[in-house]
Amino acid sequence: MENTTGINRARFLAGAAGLGAAALLPAGRAEGTARKPGLERHGVVYTVGAGETPGTAWSAARMRGDIRAIRDDLHADTVDVTGDGVERLTATAAEVAERGLHVWLQPTLGDVPRRDILDHLAETGRFAERLRRQGASVELSVGCEFWLFVPGIVPGDTALERIENLMKGAYDPVRMQRELDRFTARAAEVGRSVFHGRLSYAAAQDDKVDWNLFDVVGIDYYSYFPQRRDYVRELRQYLRWGKPVAVTEFGCCTFVGAPEAGGMGWDIVDYDKDPPEIKGNVVRSERTQARHLTQLLDVFESMGLYAAMAFEFLTADAPHRPDDPRHDLDMASYGIVKAIKDHPDDPRSDWHWEPKEAFHALAQRYGRCGQRQ
Template sequence: MEKTKGINRAQFLAGAAAVGVAGAVLPAGGAGATGRGETGGRGGLTRRGVVYTLGAGETPATAWSADRMRADLRAIRDDLHADTVDVTGDGVERLTATAAEAAELGLHIWLQPTLGDVPERDILDHLAETGRFAERLRRQGASVEFSVGCEFWLFVPGIIPGDTVLERIENLQNGTVDRARMQRRLARFTAKAAALGRKVFHGRLSYASAPEIDHVDWNLFDVVGIDYYSYFPQRKDYVRELRQHLRWGKPVAITEFGTCTYRGAPEAGGMGWDIVDYDKTPPEIKGDPPPVRSERTQAAYLLDLLAVFESMNLYAAMVFEFLTADAPHRPGDPRHDLDMASYGIAKAVQDRPGDPDTGWHREPKEAFHAVARAYRRAGQRQ
């Protein structure tokens, strides 16, 4: 078993909520050209996918499982009708096993290592080993692109002061960070990661950015990657906002987009998950009364954004995310229905509700079915 250092999801979300930072909200921008970067087809997105997050798991029950991964990827291909899977997380063994299985299933692979809170050298070694495997897959004929990482300002120590993600977020939020120095350090590490990515992988290269913080030199990459959590009542405002990223004349990939599963979640943007009090045991949904669960709200938001991305002929869009195993659904118990704070389009249902070590199974949400219909129709048109 390889040794990696992941980030405890509950602790991260609780700490981020305390300082009021999460997600990426894009500033308004100007006009540009097409974001497809490819020719052929009848317009619309070229790649339609979902983010599949890997990690060590919060409990033995939610730990990574090869059997579960294989079943999930088959569901992504056959039931969700996605042609692309964004394989992301930490642990080279998990990343490479999942990417290899996706290749066997004929899925396009967007492979993105995200190791955080360890020394820079370890992050780069993790990147290089994953990238070398991606190159082997590519040479064997798999359809694969490689992203060197996600939001380095957050995960890589040394760009913002602080030994952990939570410390870095707090320092950024309290105004003690020298922004000019932060940008220099961020640019330096991003350039280093891009150069290493080019060295080990010879296909198309990208990075998943939070544009409000990541001022990326996209000349370093082949695809502009955007984590997108904006909300507008009218679709035209999404188009206006996204156009700024077309000015590079390169394919634009929405590397994350999504919302949580309750009324009002889209308006909360990247802070949609901030409805859980993790200081309580067990964690519970905040509010009196708590938010109202609404799978329809989540589904409608995803369909609205997919329509925007299709209309702009962007290159790719990946729904965030397939499943959040450590945020289980508790039917009939809104105070402890942690799935309301999940961006997953499938929900985890425990065999014994409330027992963190129990087995569980996944069930599709309304969003899963809605996205599946949209992906199927789009695939039939092309």
Template sequence: MEKTQKTPGIDRARFLAAMASAGLAASLLPAGPARAGERRHGLGHRGVVYTVGAGEAPATGFRTARMRRDIRAIRDELHADTVDVTGDGVERLTATAAEAAERGLHVWLQPTLGDVPERDILDHLAETGRFAERLRRQGASVDLSVGCEFWLFVPGIVPGDTVLERVQNLLDGKVDPVRMQRRLDRFTAKAAAVGRSVFHGRLSYAAAQDDQVDWRLFDIVGIDYYSYFPRRADYVRELRRYLRWGKPLAITEFGTCAYVGAPETRGMGWNIVDHDKDPEEIEGDPVRSERTQAAYLIRLLDVFSSLDLYAAMAFEFVTLDAPHRPGDPRHDLDLASYAITRTVEDRPYDPASPRHWEPKEAFHALARRYARDACHG
């Protein structure tokens, strides 16, 4: 999700419909009865996604001191026991994973380098995986994910040089679905093999909800989950299909934006920004509602807990390039952010201004829930 927030003009519902018409949206699930996998009472790991990257400007770039403060807040203020360290740059990924492990957090380490040659992506994975193995041997609790939604980020699976071009080609039907799935299967198997060669703990992958994945390659099923249903039973029914592999299920992303109606967009809440304007501008008249975001997160956590899932990581902790501007709703980019914190510019509208975060209602709601579950766990 973090890498599609800057993609203008893409409707996820239309996109998924196009995939379905191309025969790509059916879930590849084995026949047979459901099995428990790693059974536990309630949710096994309660976490949040923490994205690392170079940033689009100095104010949004990675800084070690800021990362360390954030990791402490994730543990001490959010009361999470898990952090999904994702993004690109081996040094950034490993420094953040090491900090989280040192603070006693369970680490879900997921490199997501994209839009570069396949060999570079696999080398990036191998180097990150070797560090994860060192952490594991030192006694840290760590799982390795080999990546996220490869068909979108890895060149050569879908035609197009960029994420936007690949999505548009899918929407326009300029994709051979059989060839696409064959290429996706080939790269996923390669990534799994690289992960196994360097890491000897539990291996996973973050798939979109309707991806076809051979989960026999992995120890944990990983799903980026952005569904919306009026009834709780519909979530349960949908999620149970991922349990049919008899393996633990991790929700590698879940969340929504802080405005009325955002959950109903099913993962497209970010698509309210006109990126062609300078400064970027919110389209329409969304009504800010941090309560809407908080309620959706807690509702999904109730469902995940009832199914005794392995882990769930809320997307995401902070989005530095989407500042909150309360006096200017037309330019309040935080409306299009999934973050559970709001980013505040110390000098509003100055791209070079230092930025800090403040907790949203979703942060407080998760903190209460995570603290309660920790006491009862």
């Protein structure tokens, strides 16, 4: 099943702090005791979407090279394989497993009928179970921020329309929570029916989720605080369920002030222009991105969280233009590598990626963690 909607995940990230749209997690069990300091899994999100142009469409050959780089150069031990299209997801998950890495498989088909989303989950989950039975290290996430991707929870036919309605307050919070609970429970049921390993879900930070449905608490985390203790205070609430906590996304874009922008960092681009261009006087800063990622890792490790997956490896549709800051769309990318076209003004041009400072910073950290294990 292929998704023809062309959702670009990086363009539609919406931190709950920015939207103020959902209630805090409910009080659950007594606060759980964290593991000893140090993450068990250090990973990166790898998106397998269709791409916005033929040149950026998913490629099995590119994917294999990327996974090799994630293992050998980034030194990650976990890959969050996410996006839509069962063939793309399963081929990538199989490659990750073949390379001896932990597979965190998360289908995110969106903007189609709910039945299609659940069928897509079931087919992906069946493949995850086959990998697990063959001895691969694999976990299944039933999806990501359902209020964003699944029609009927928040008004709007597309993810962007749903974000706009949330920001305008054009929704019924009681109905939203009821529909979110209903679909989340159904997705968990479908996931359990086809997959017998550990199950999770990637929630927005302030989503109200019944984590009794899952084995691992998964959070897409885009907060910014000047003080480290405030991150600890905020993240501690997720330990109350007494379950492993995985940060299923964390990171920021590539400009001065990006950590403060959090999940709305992509909004520095004016997509009404042709070609799209950066709004205002944004200053590129790979160092800002690298520093924020490593500072968050320090927090996660100090709390003994289970896993952390940096968002994301690559945003192919946001190419870097080193000599043209106004059109350097990579500034609005969460990618830890930058896409560079061989011929920037040719939409049919081939392209390659190069590591950013964030890639090198994570590689150094992940490599040290691997040596300790």
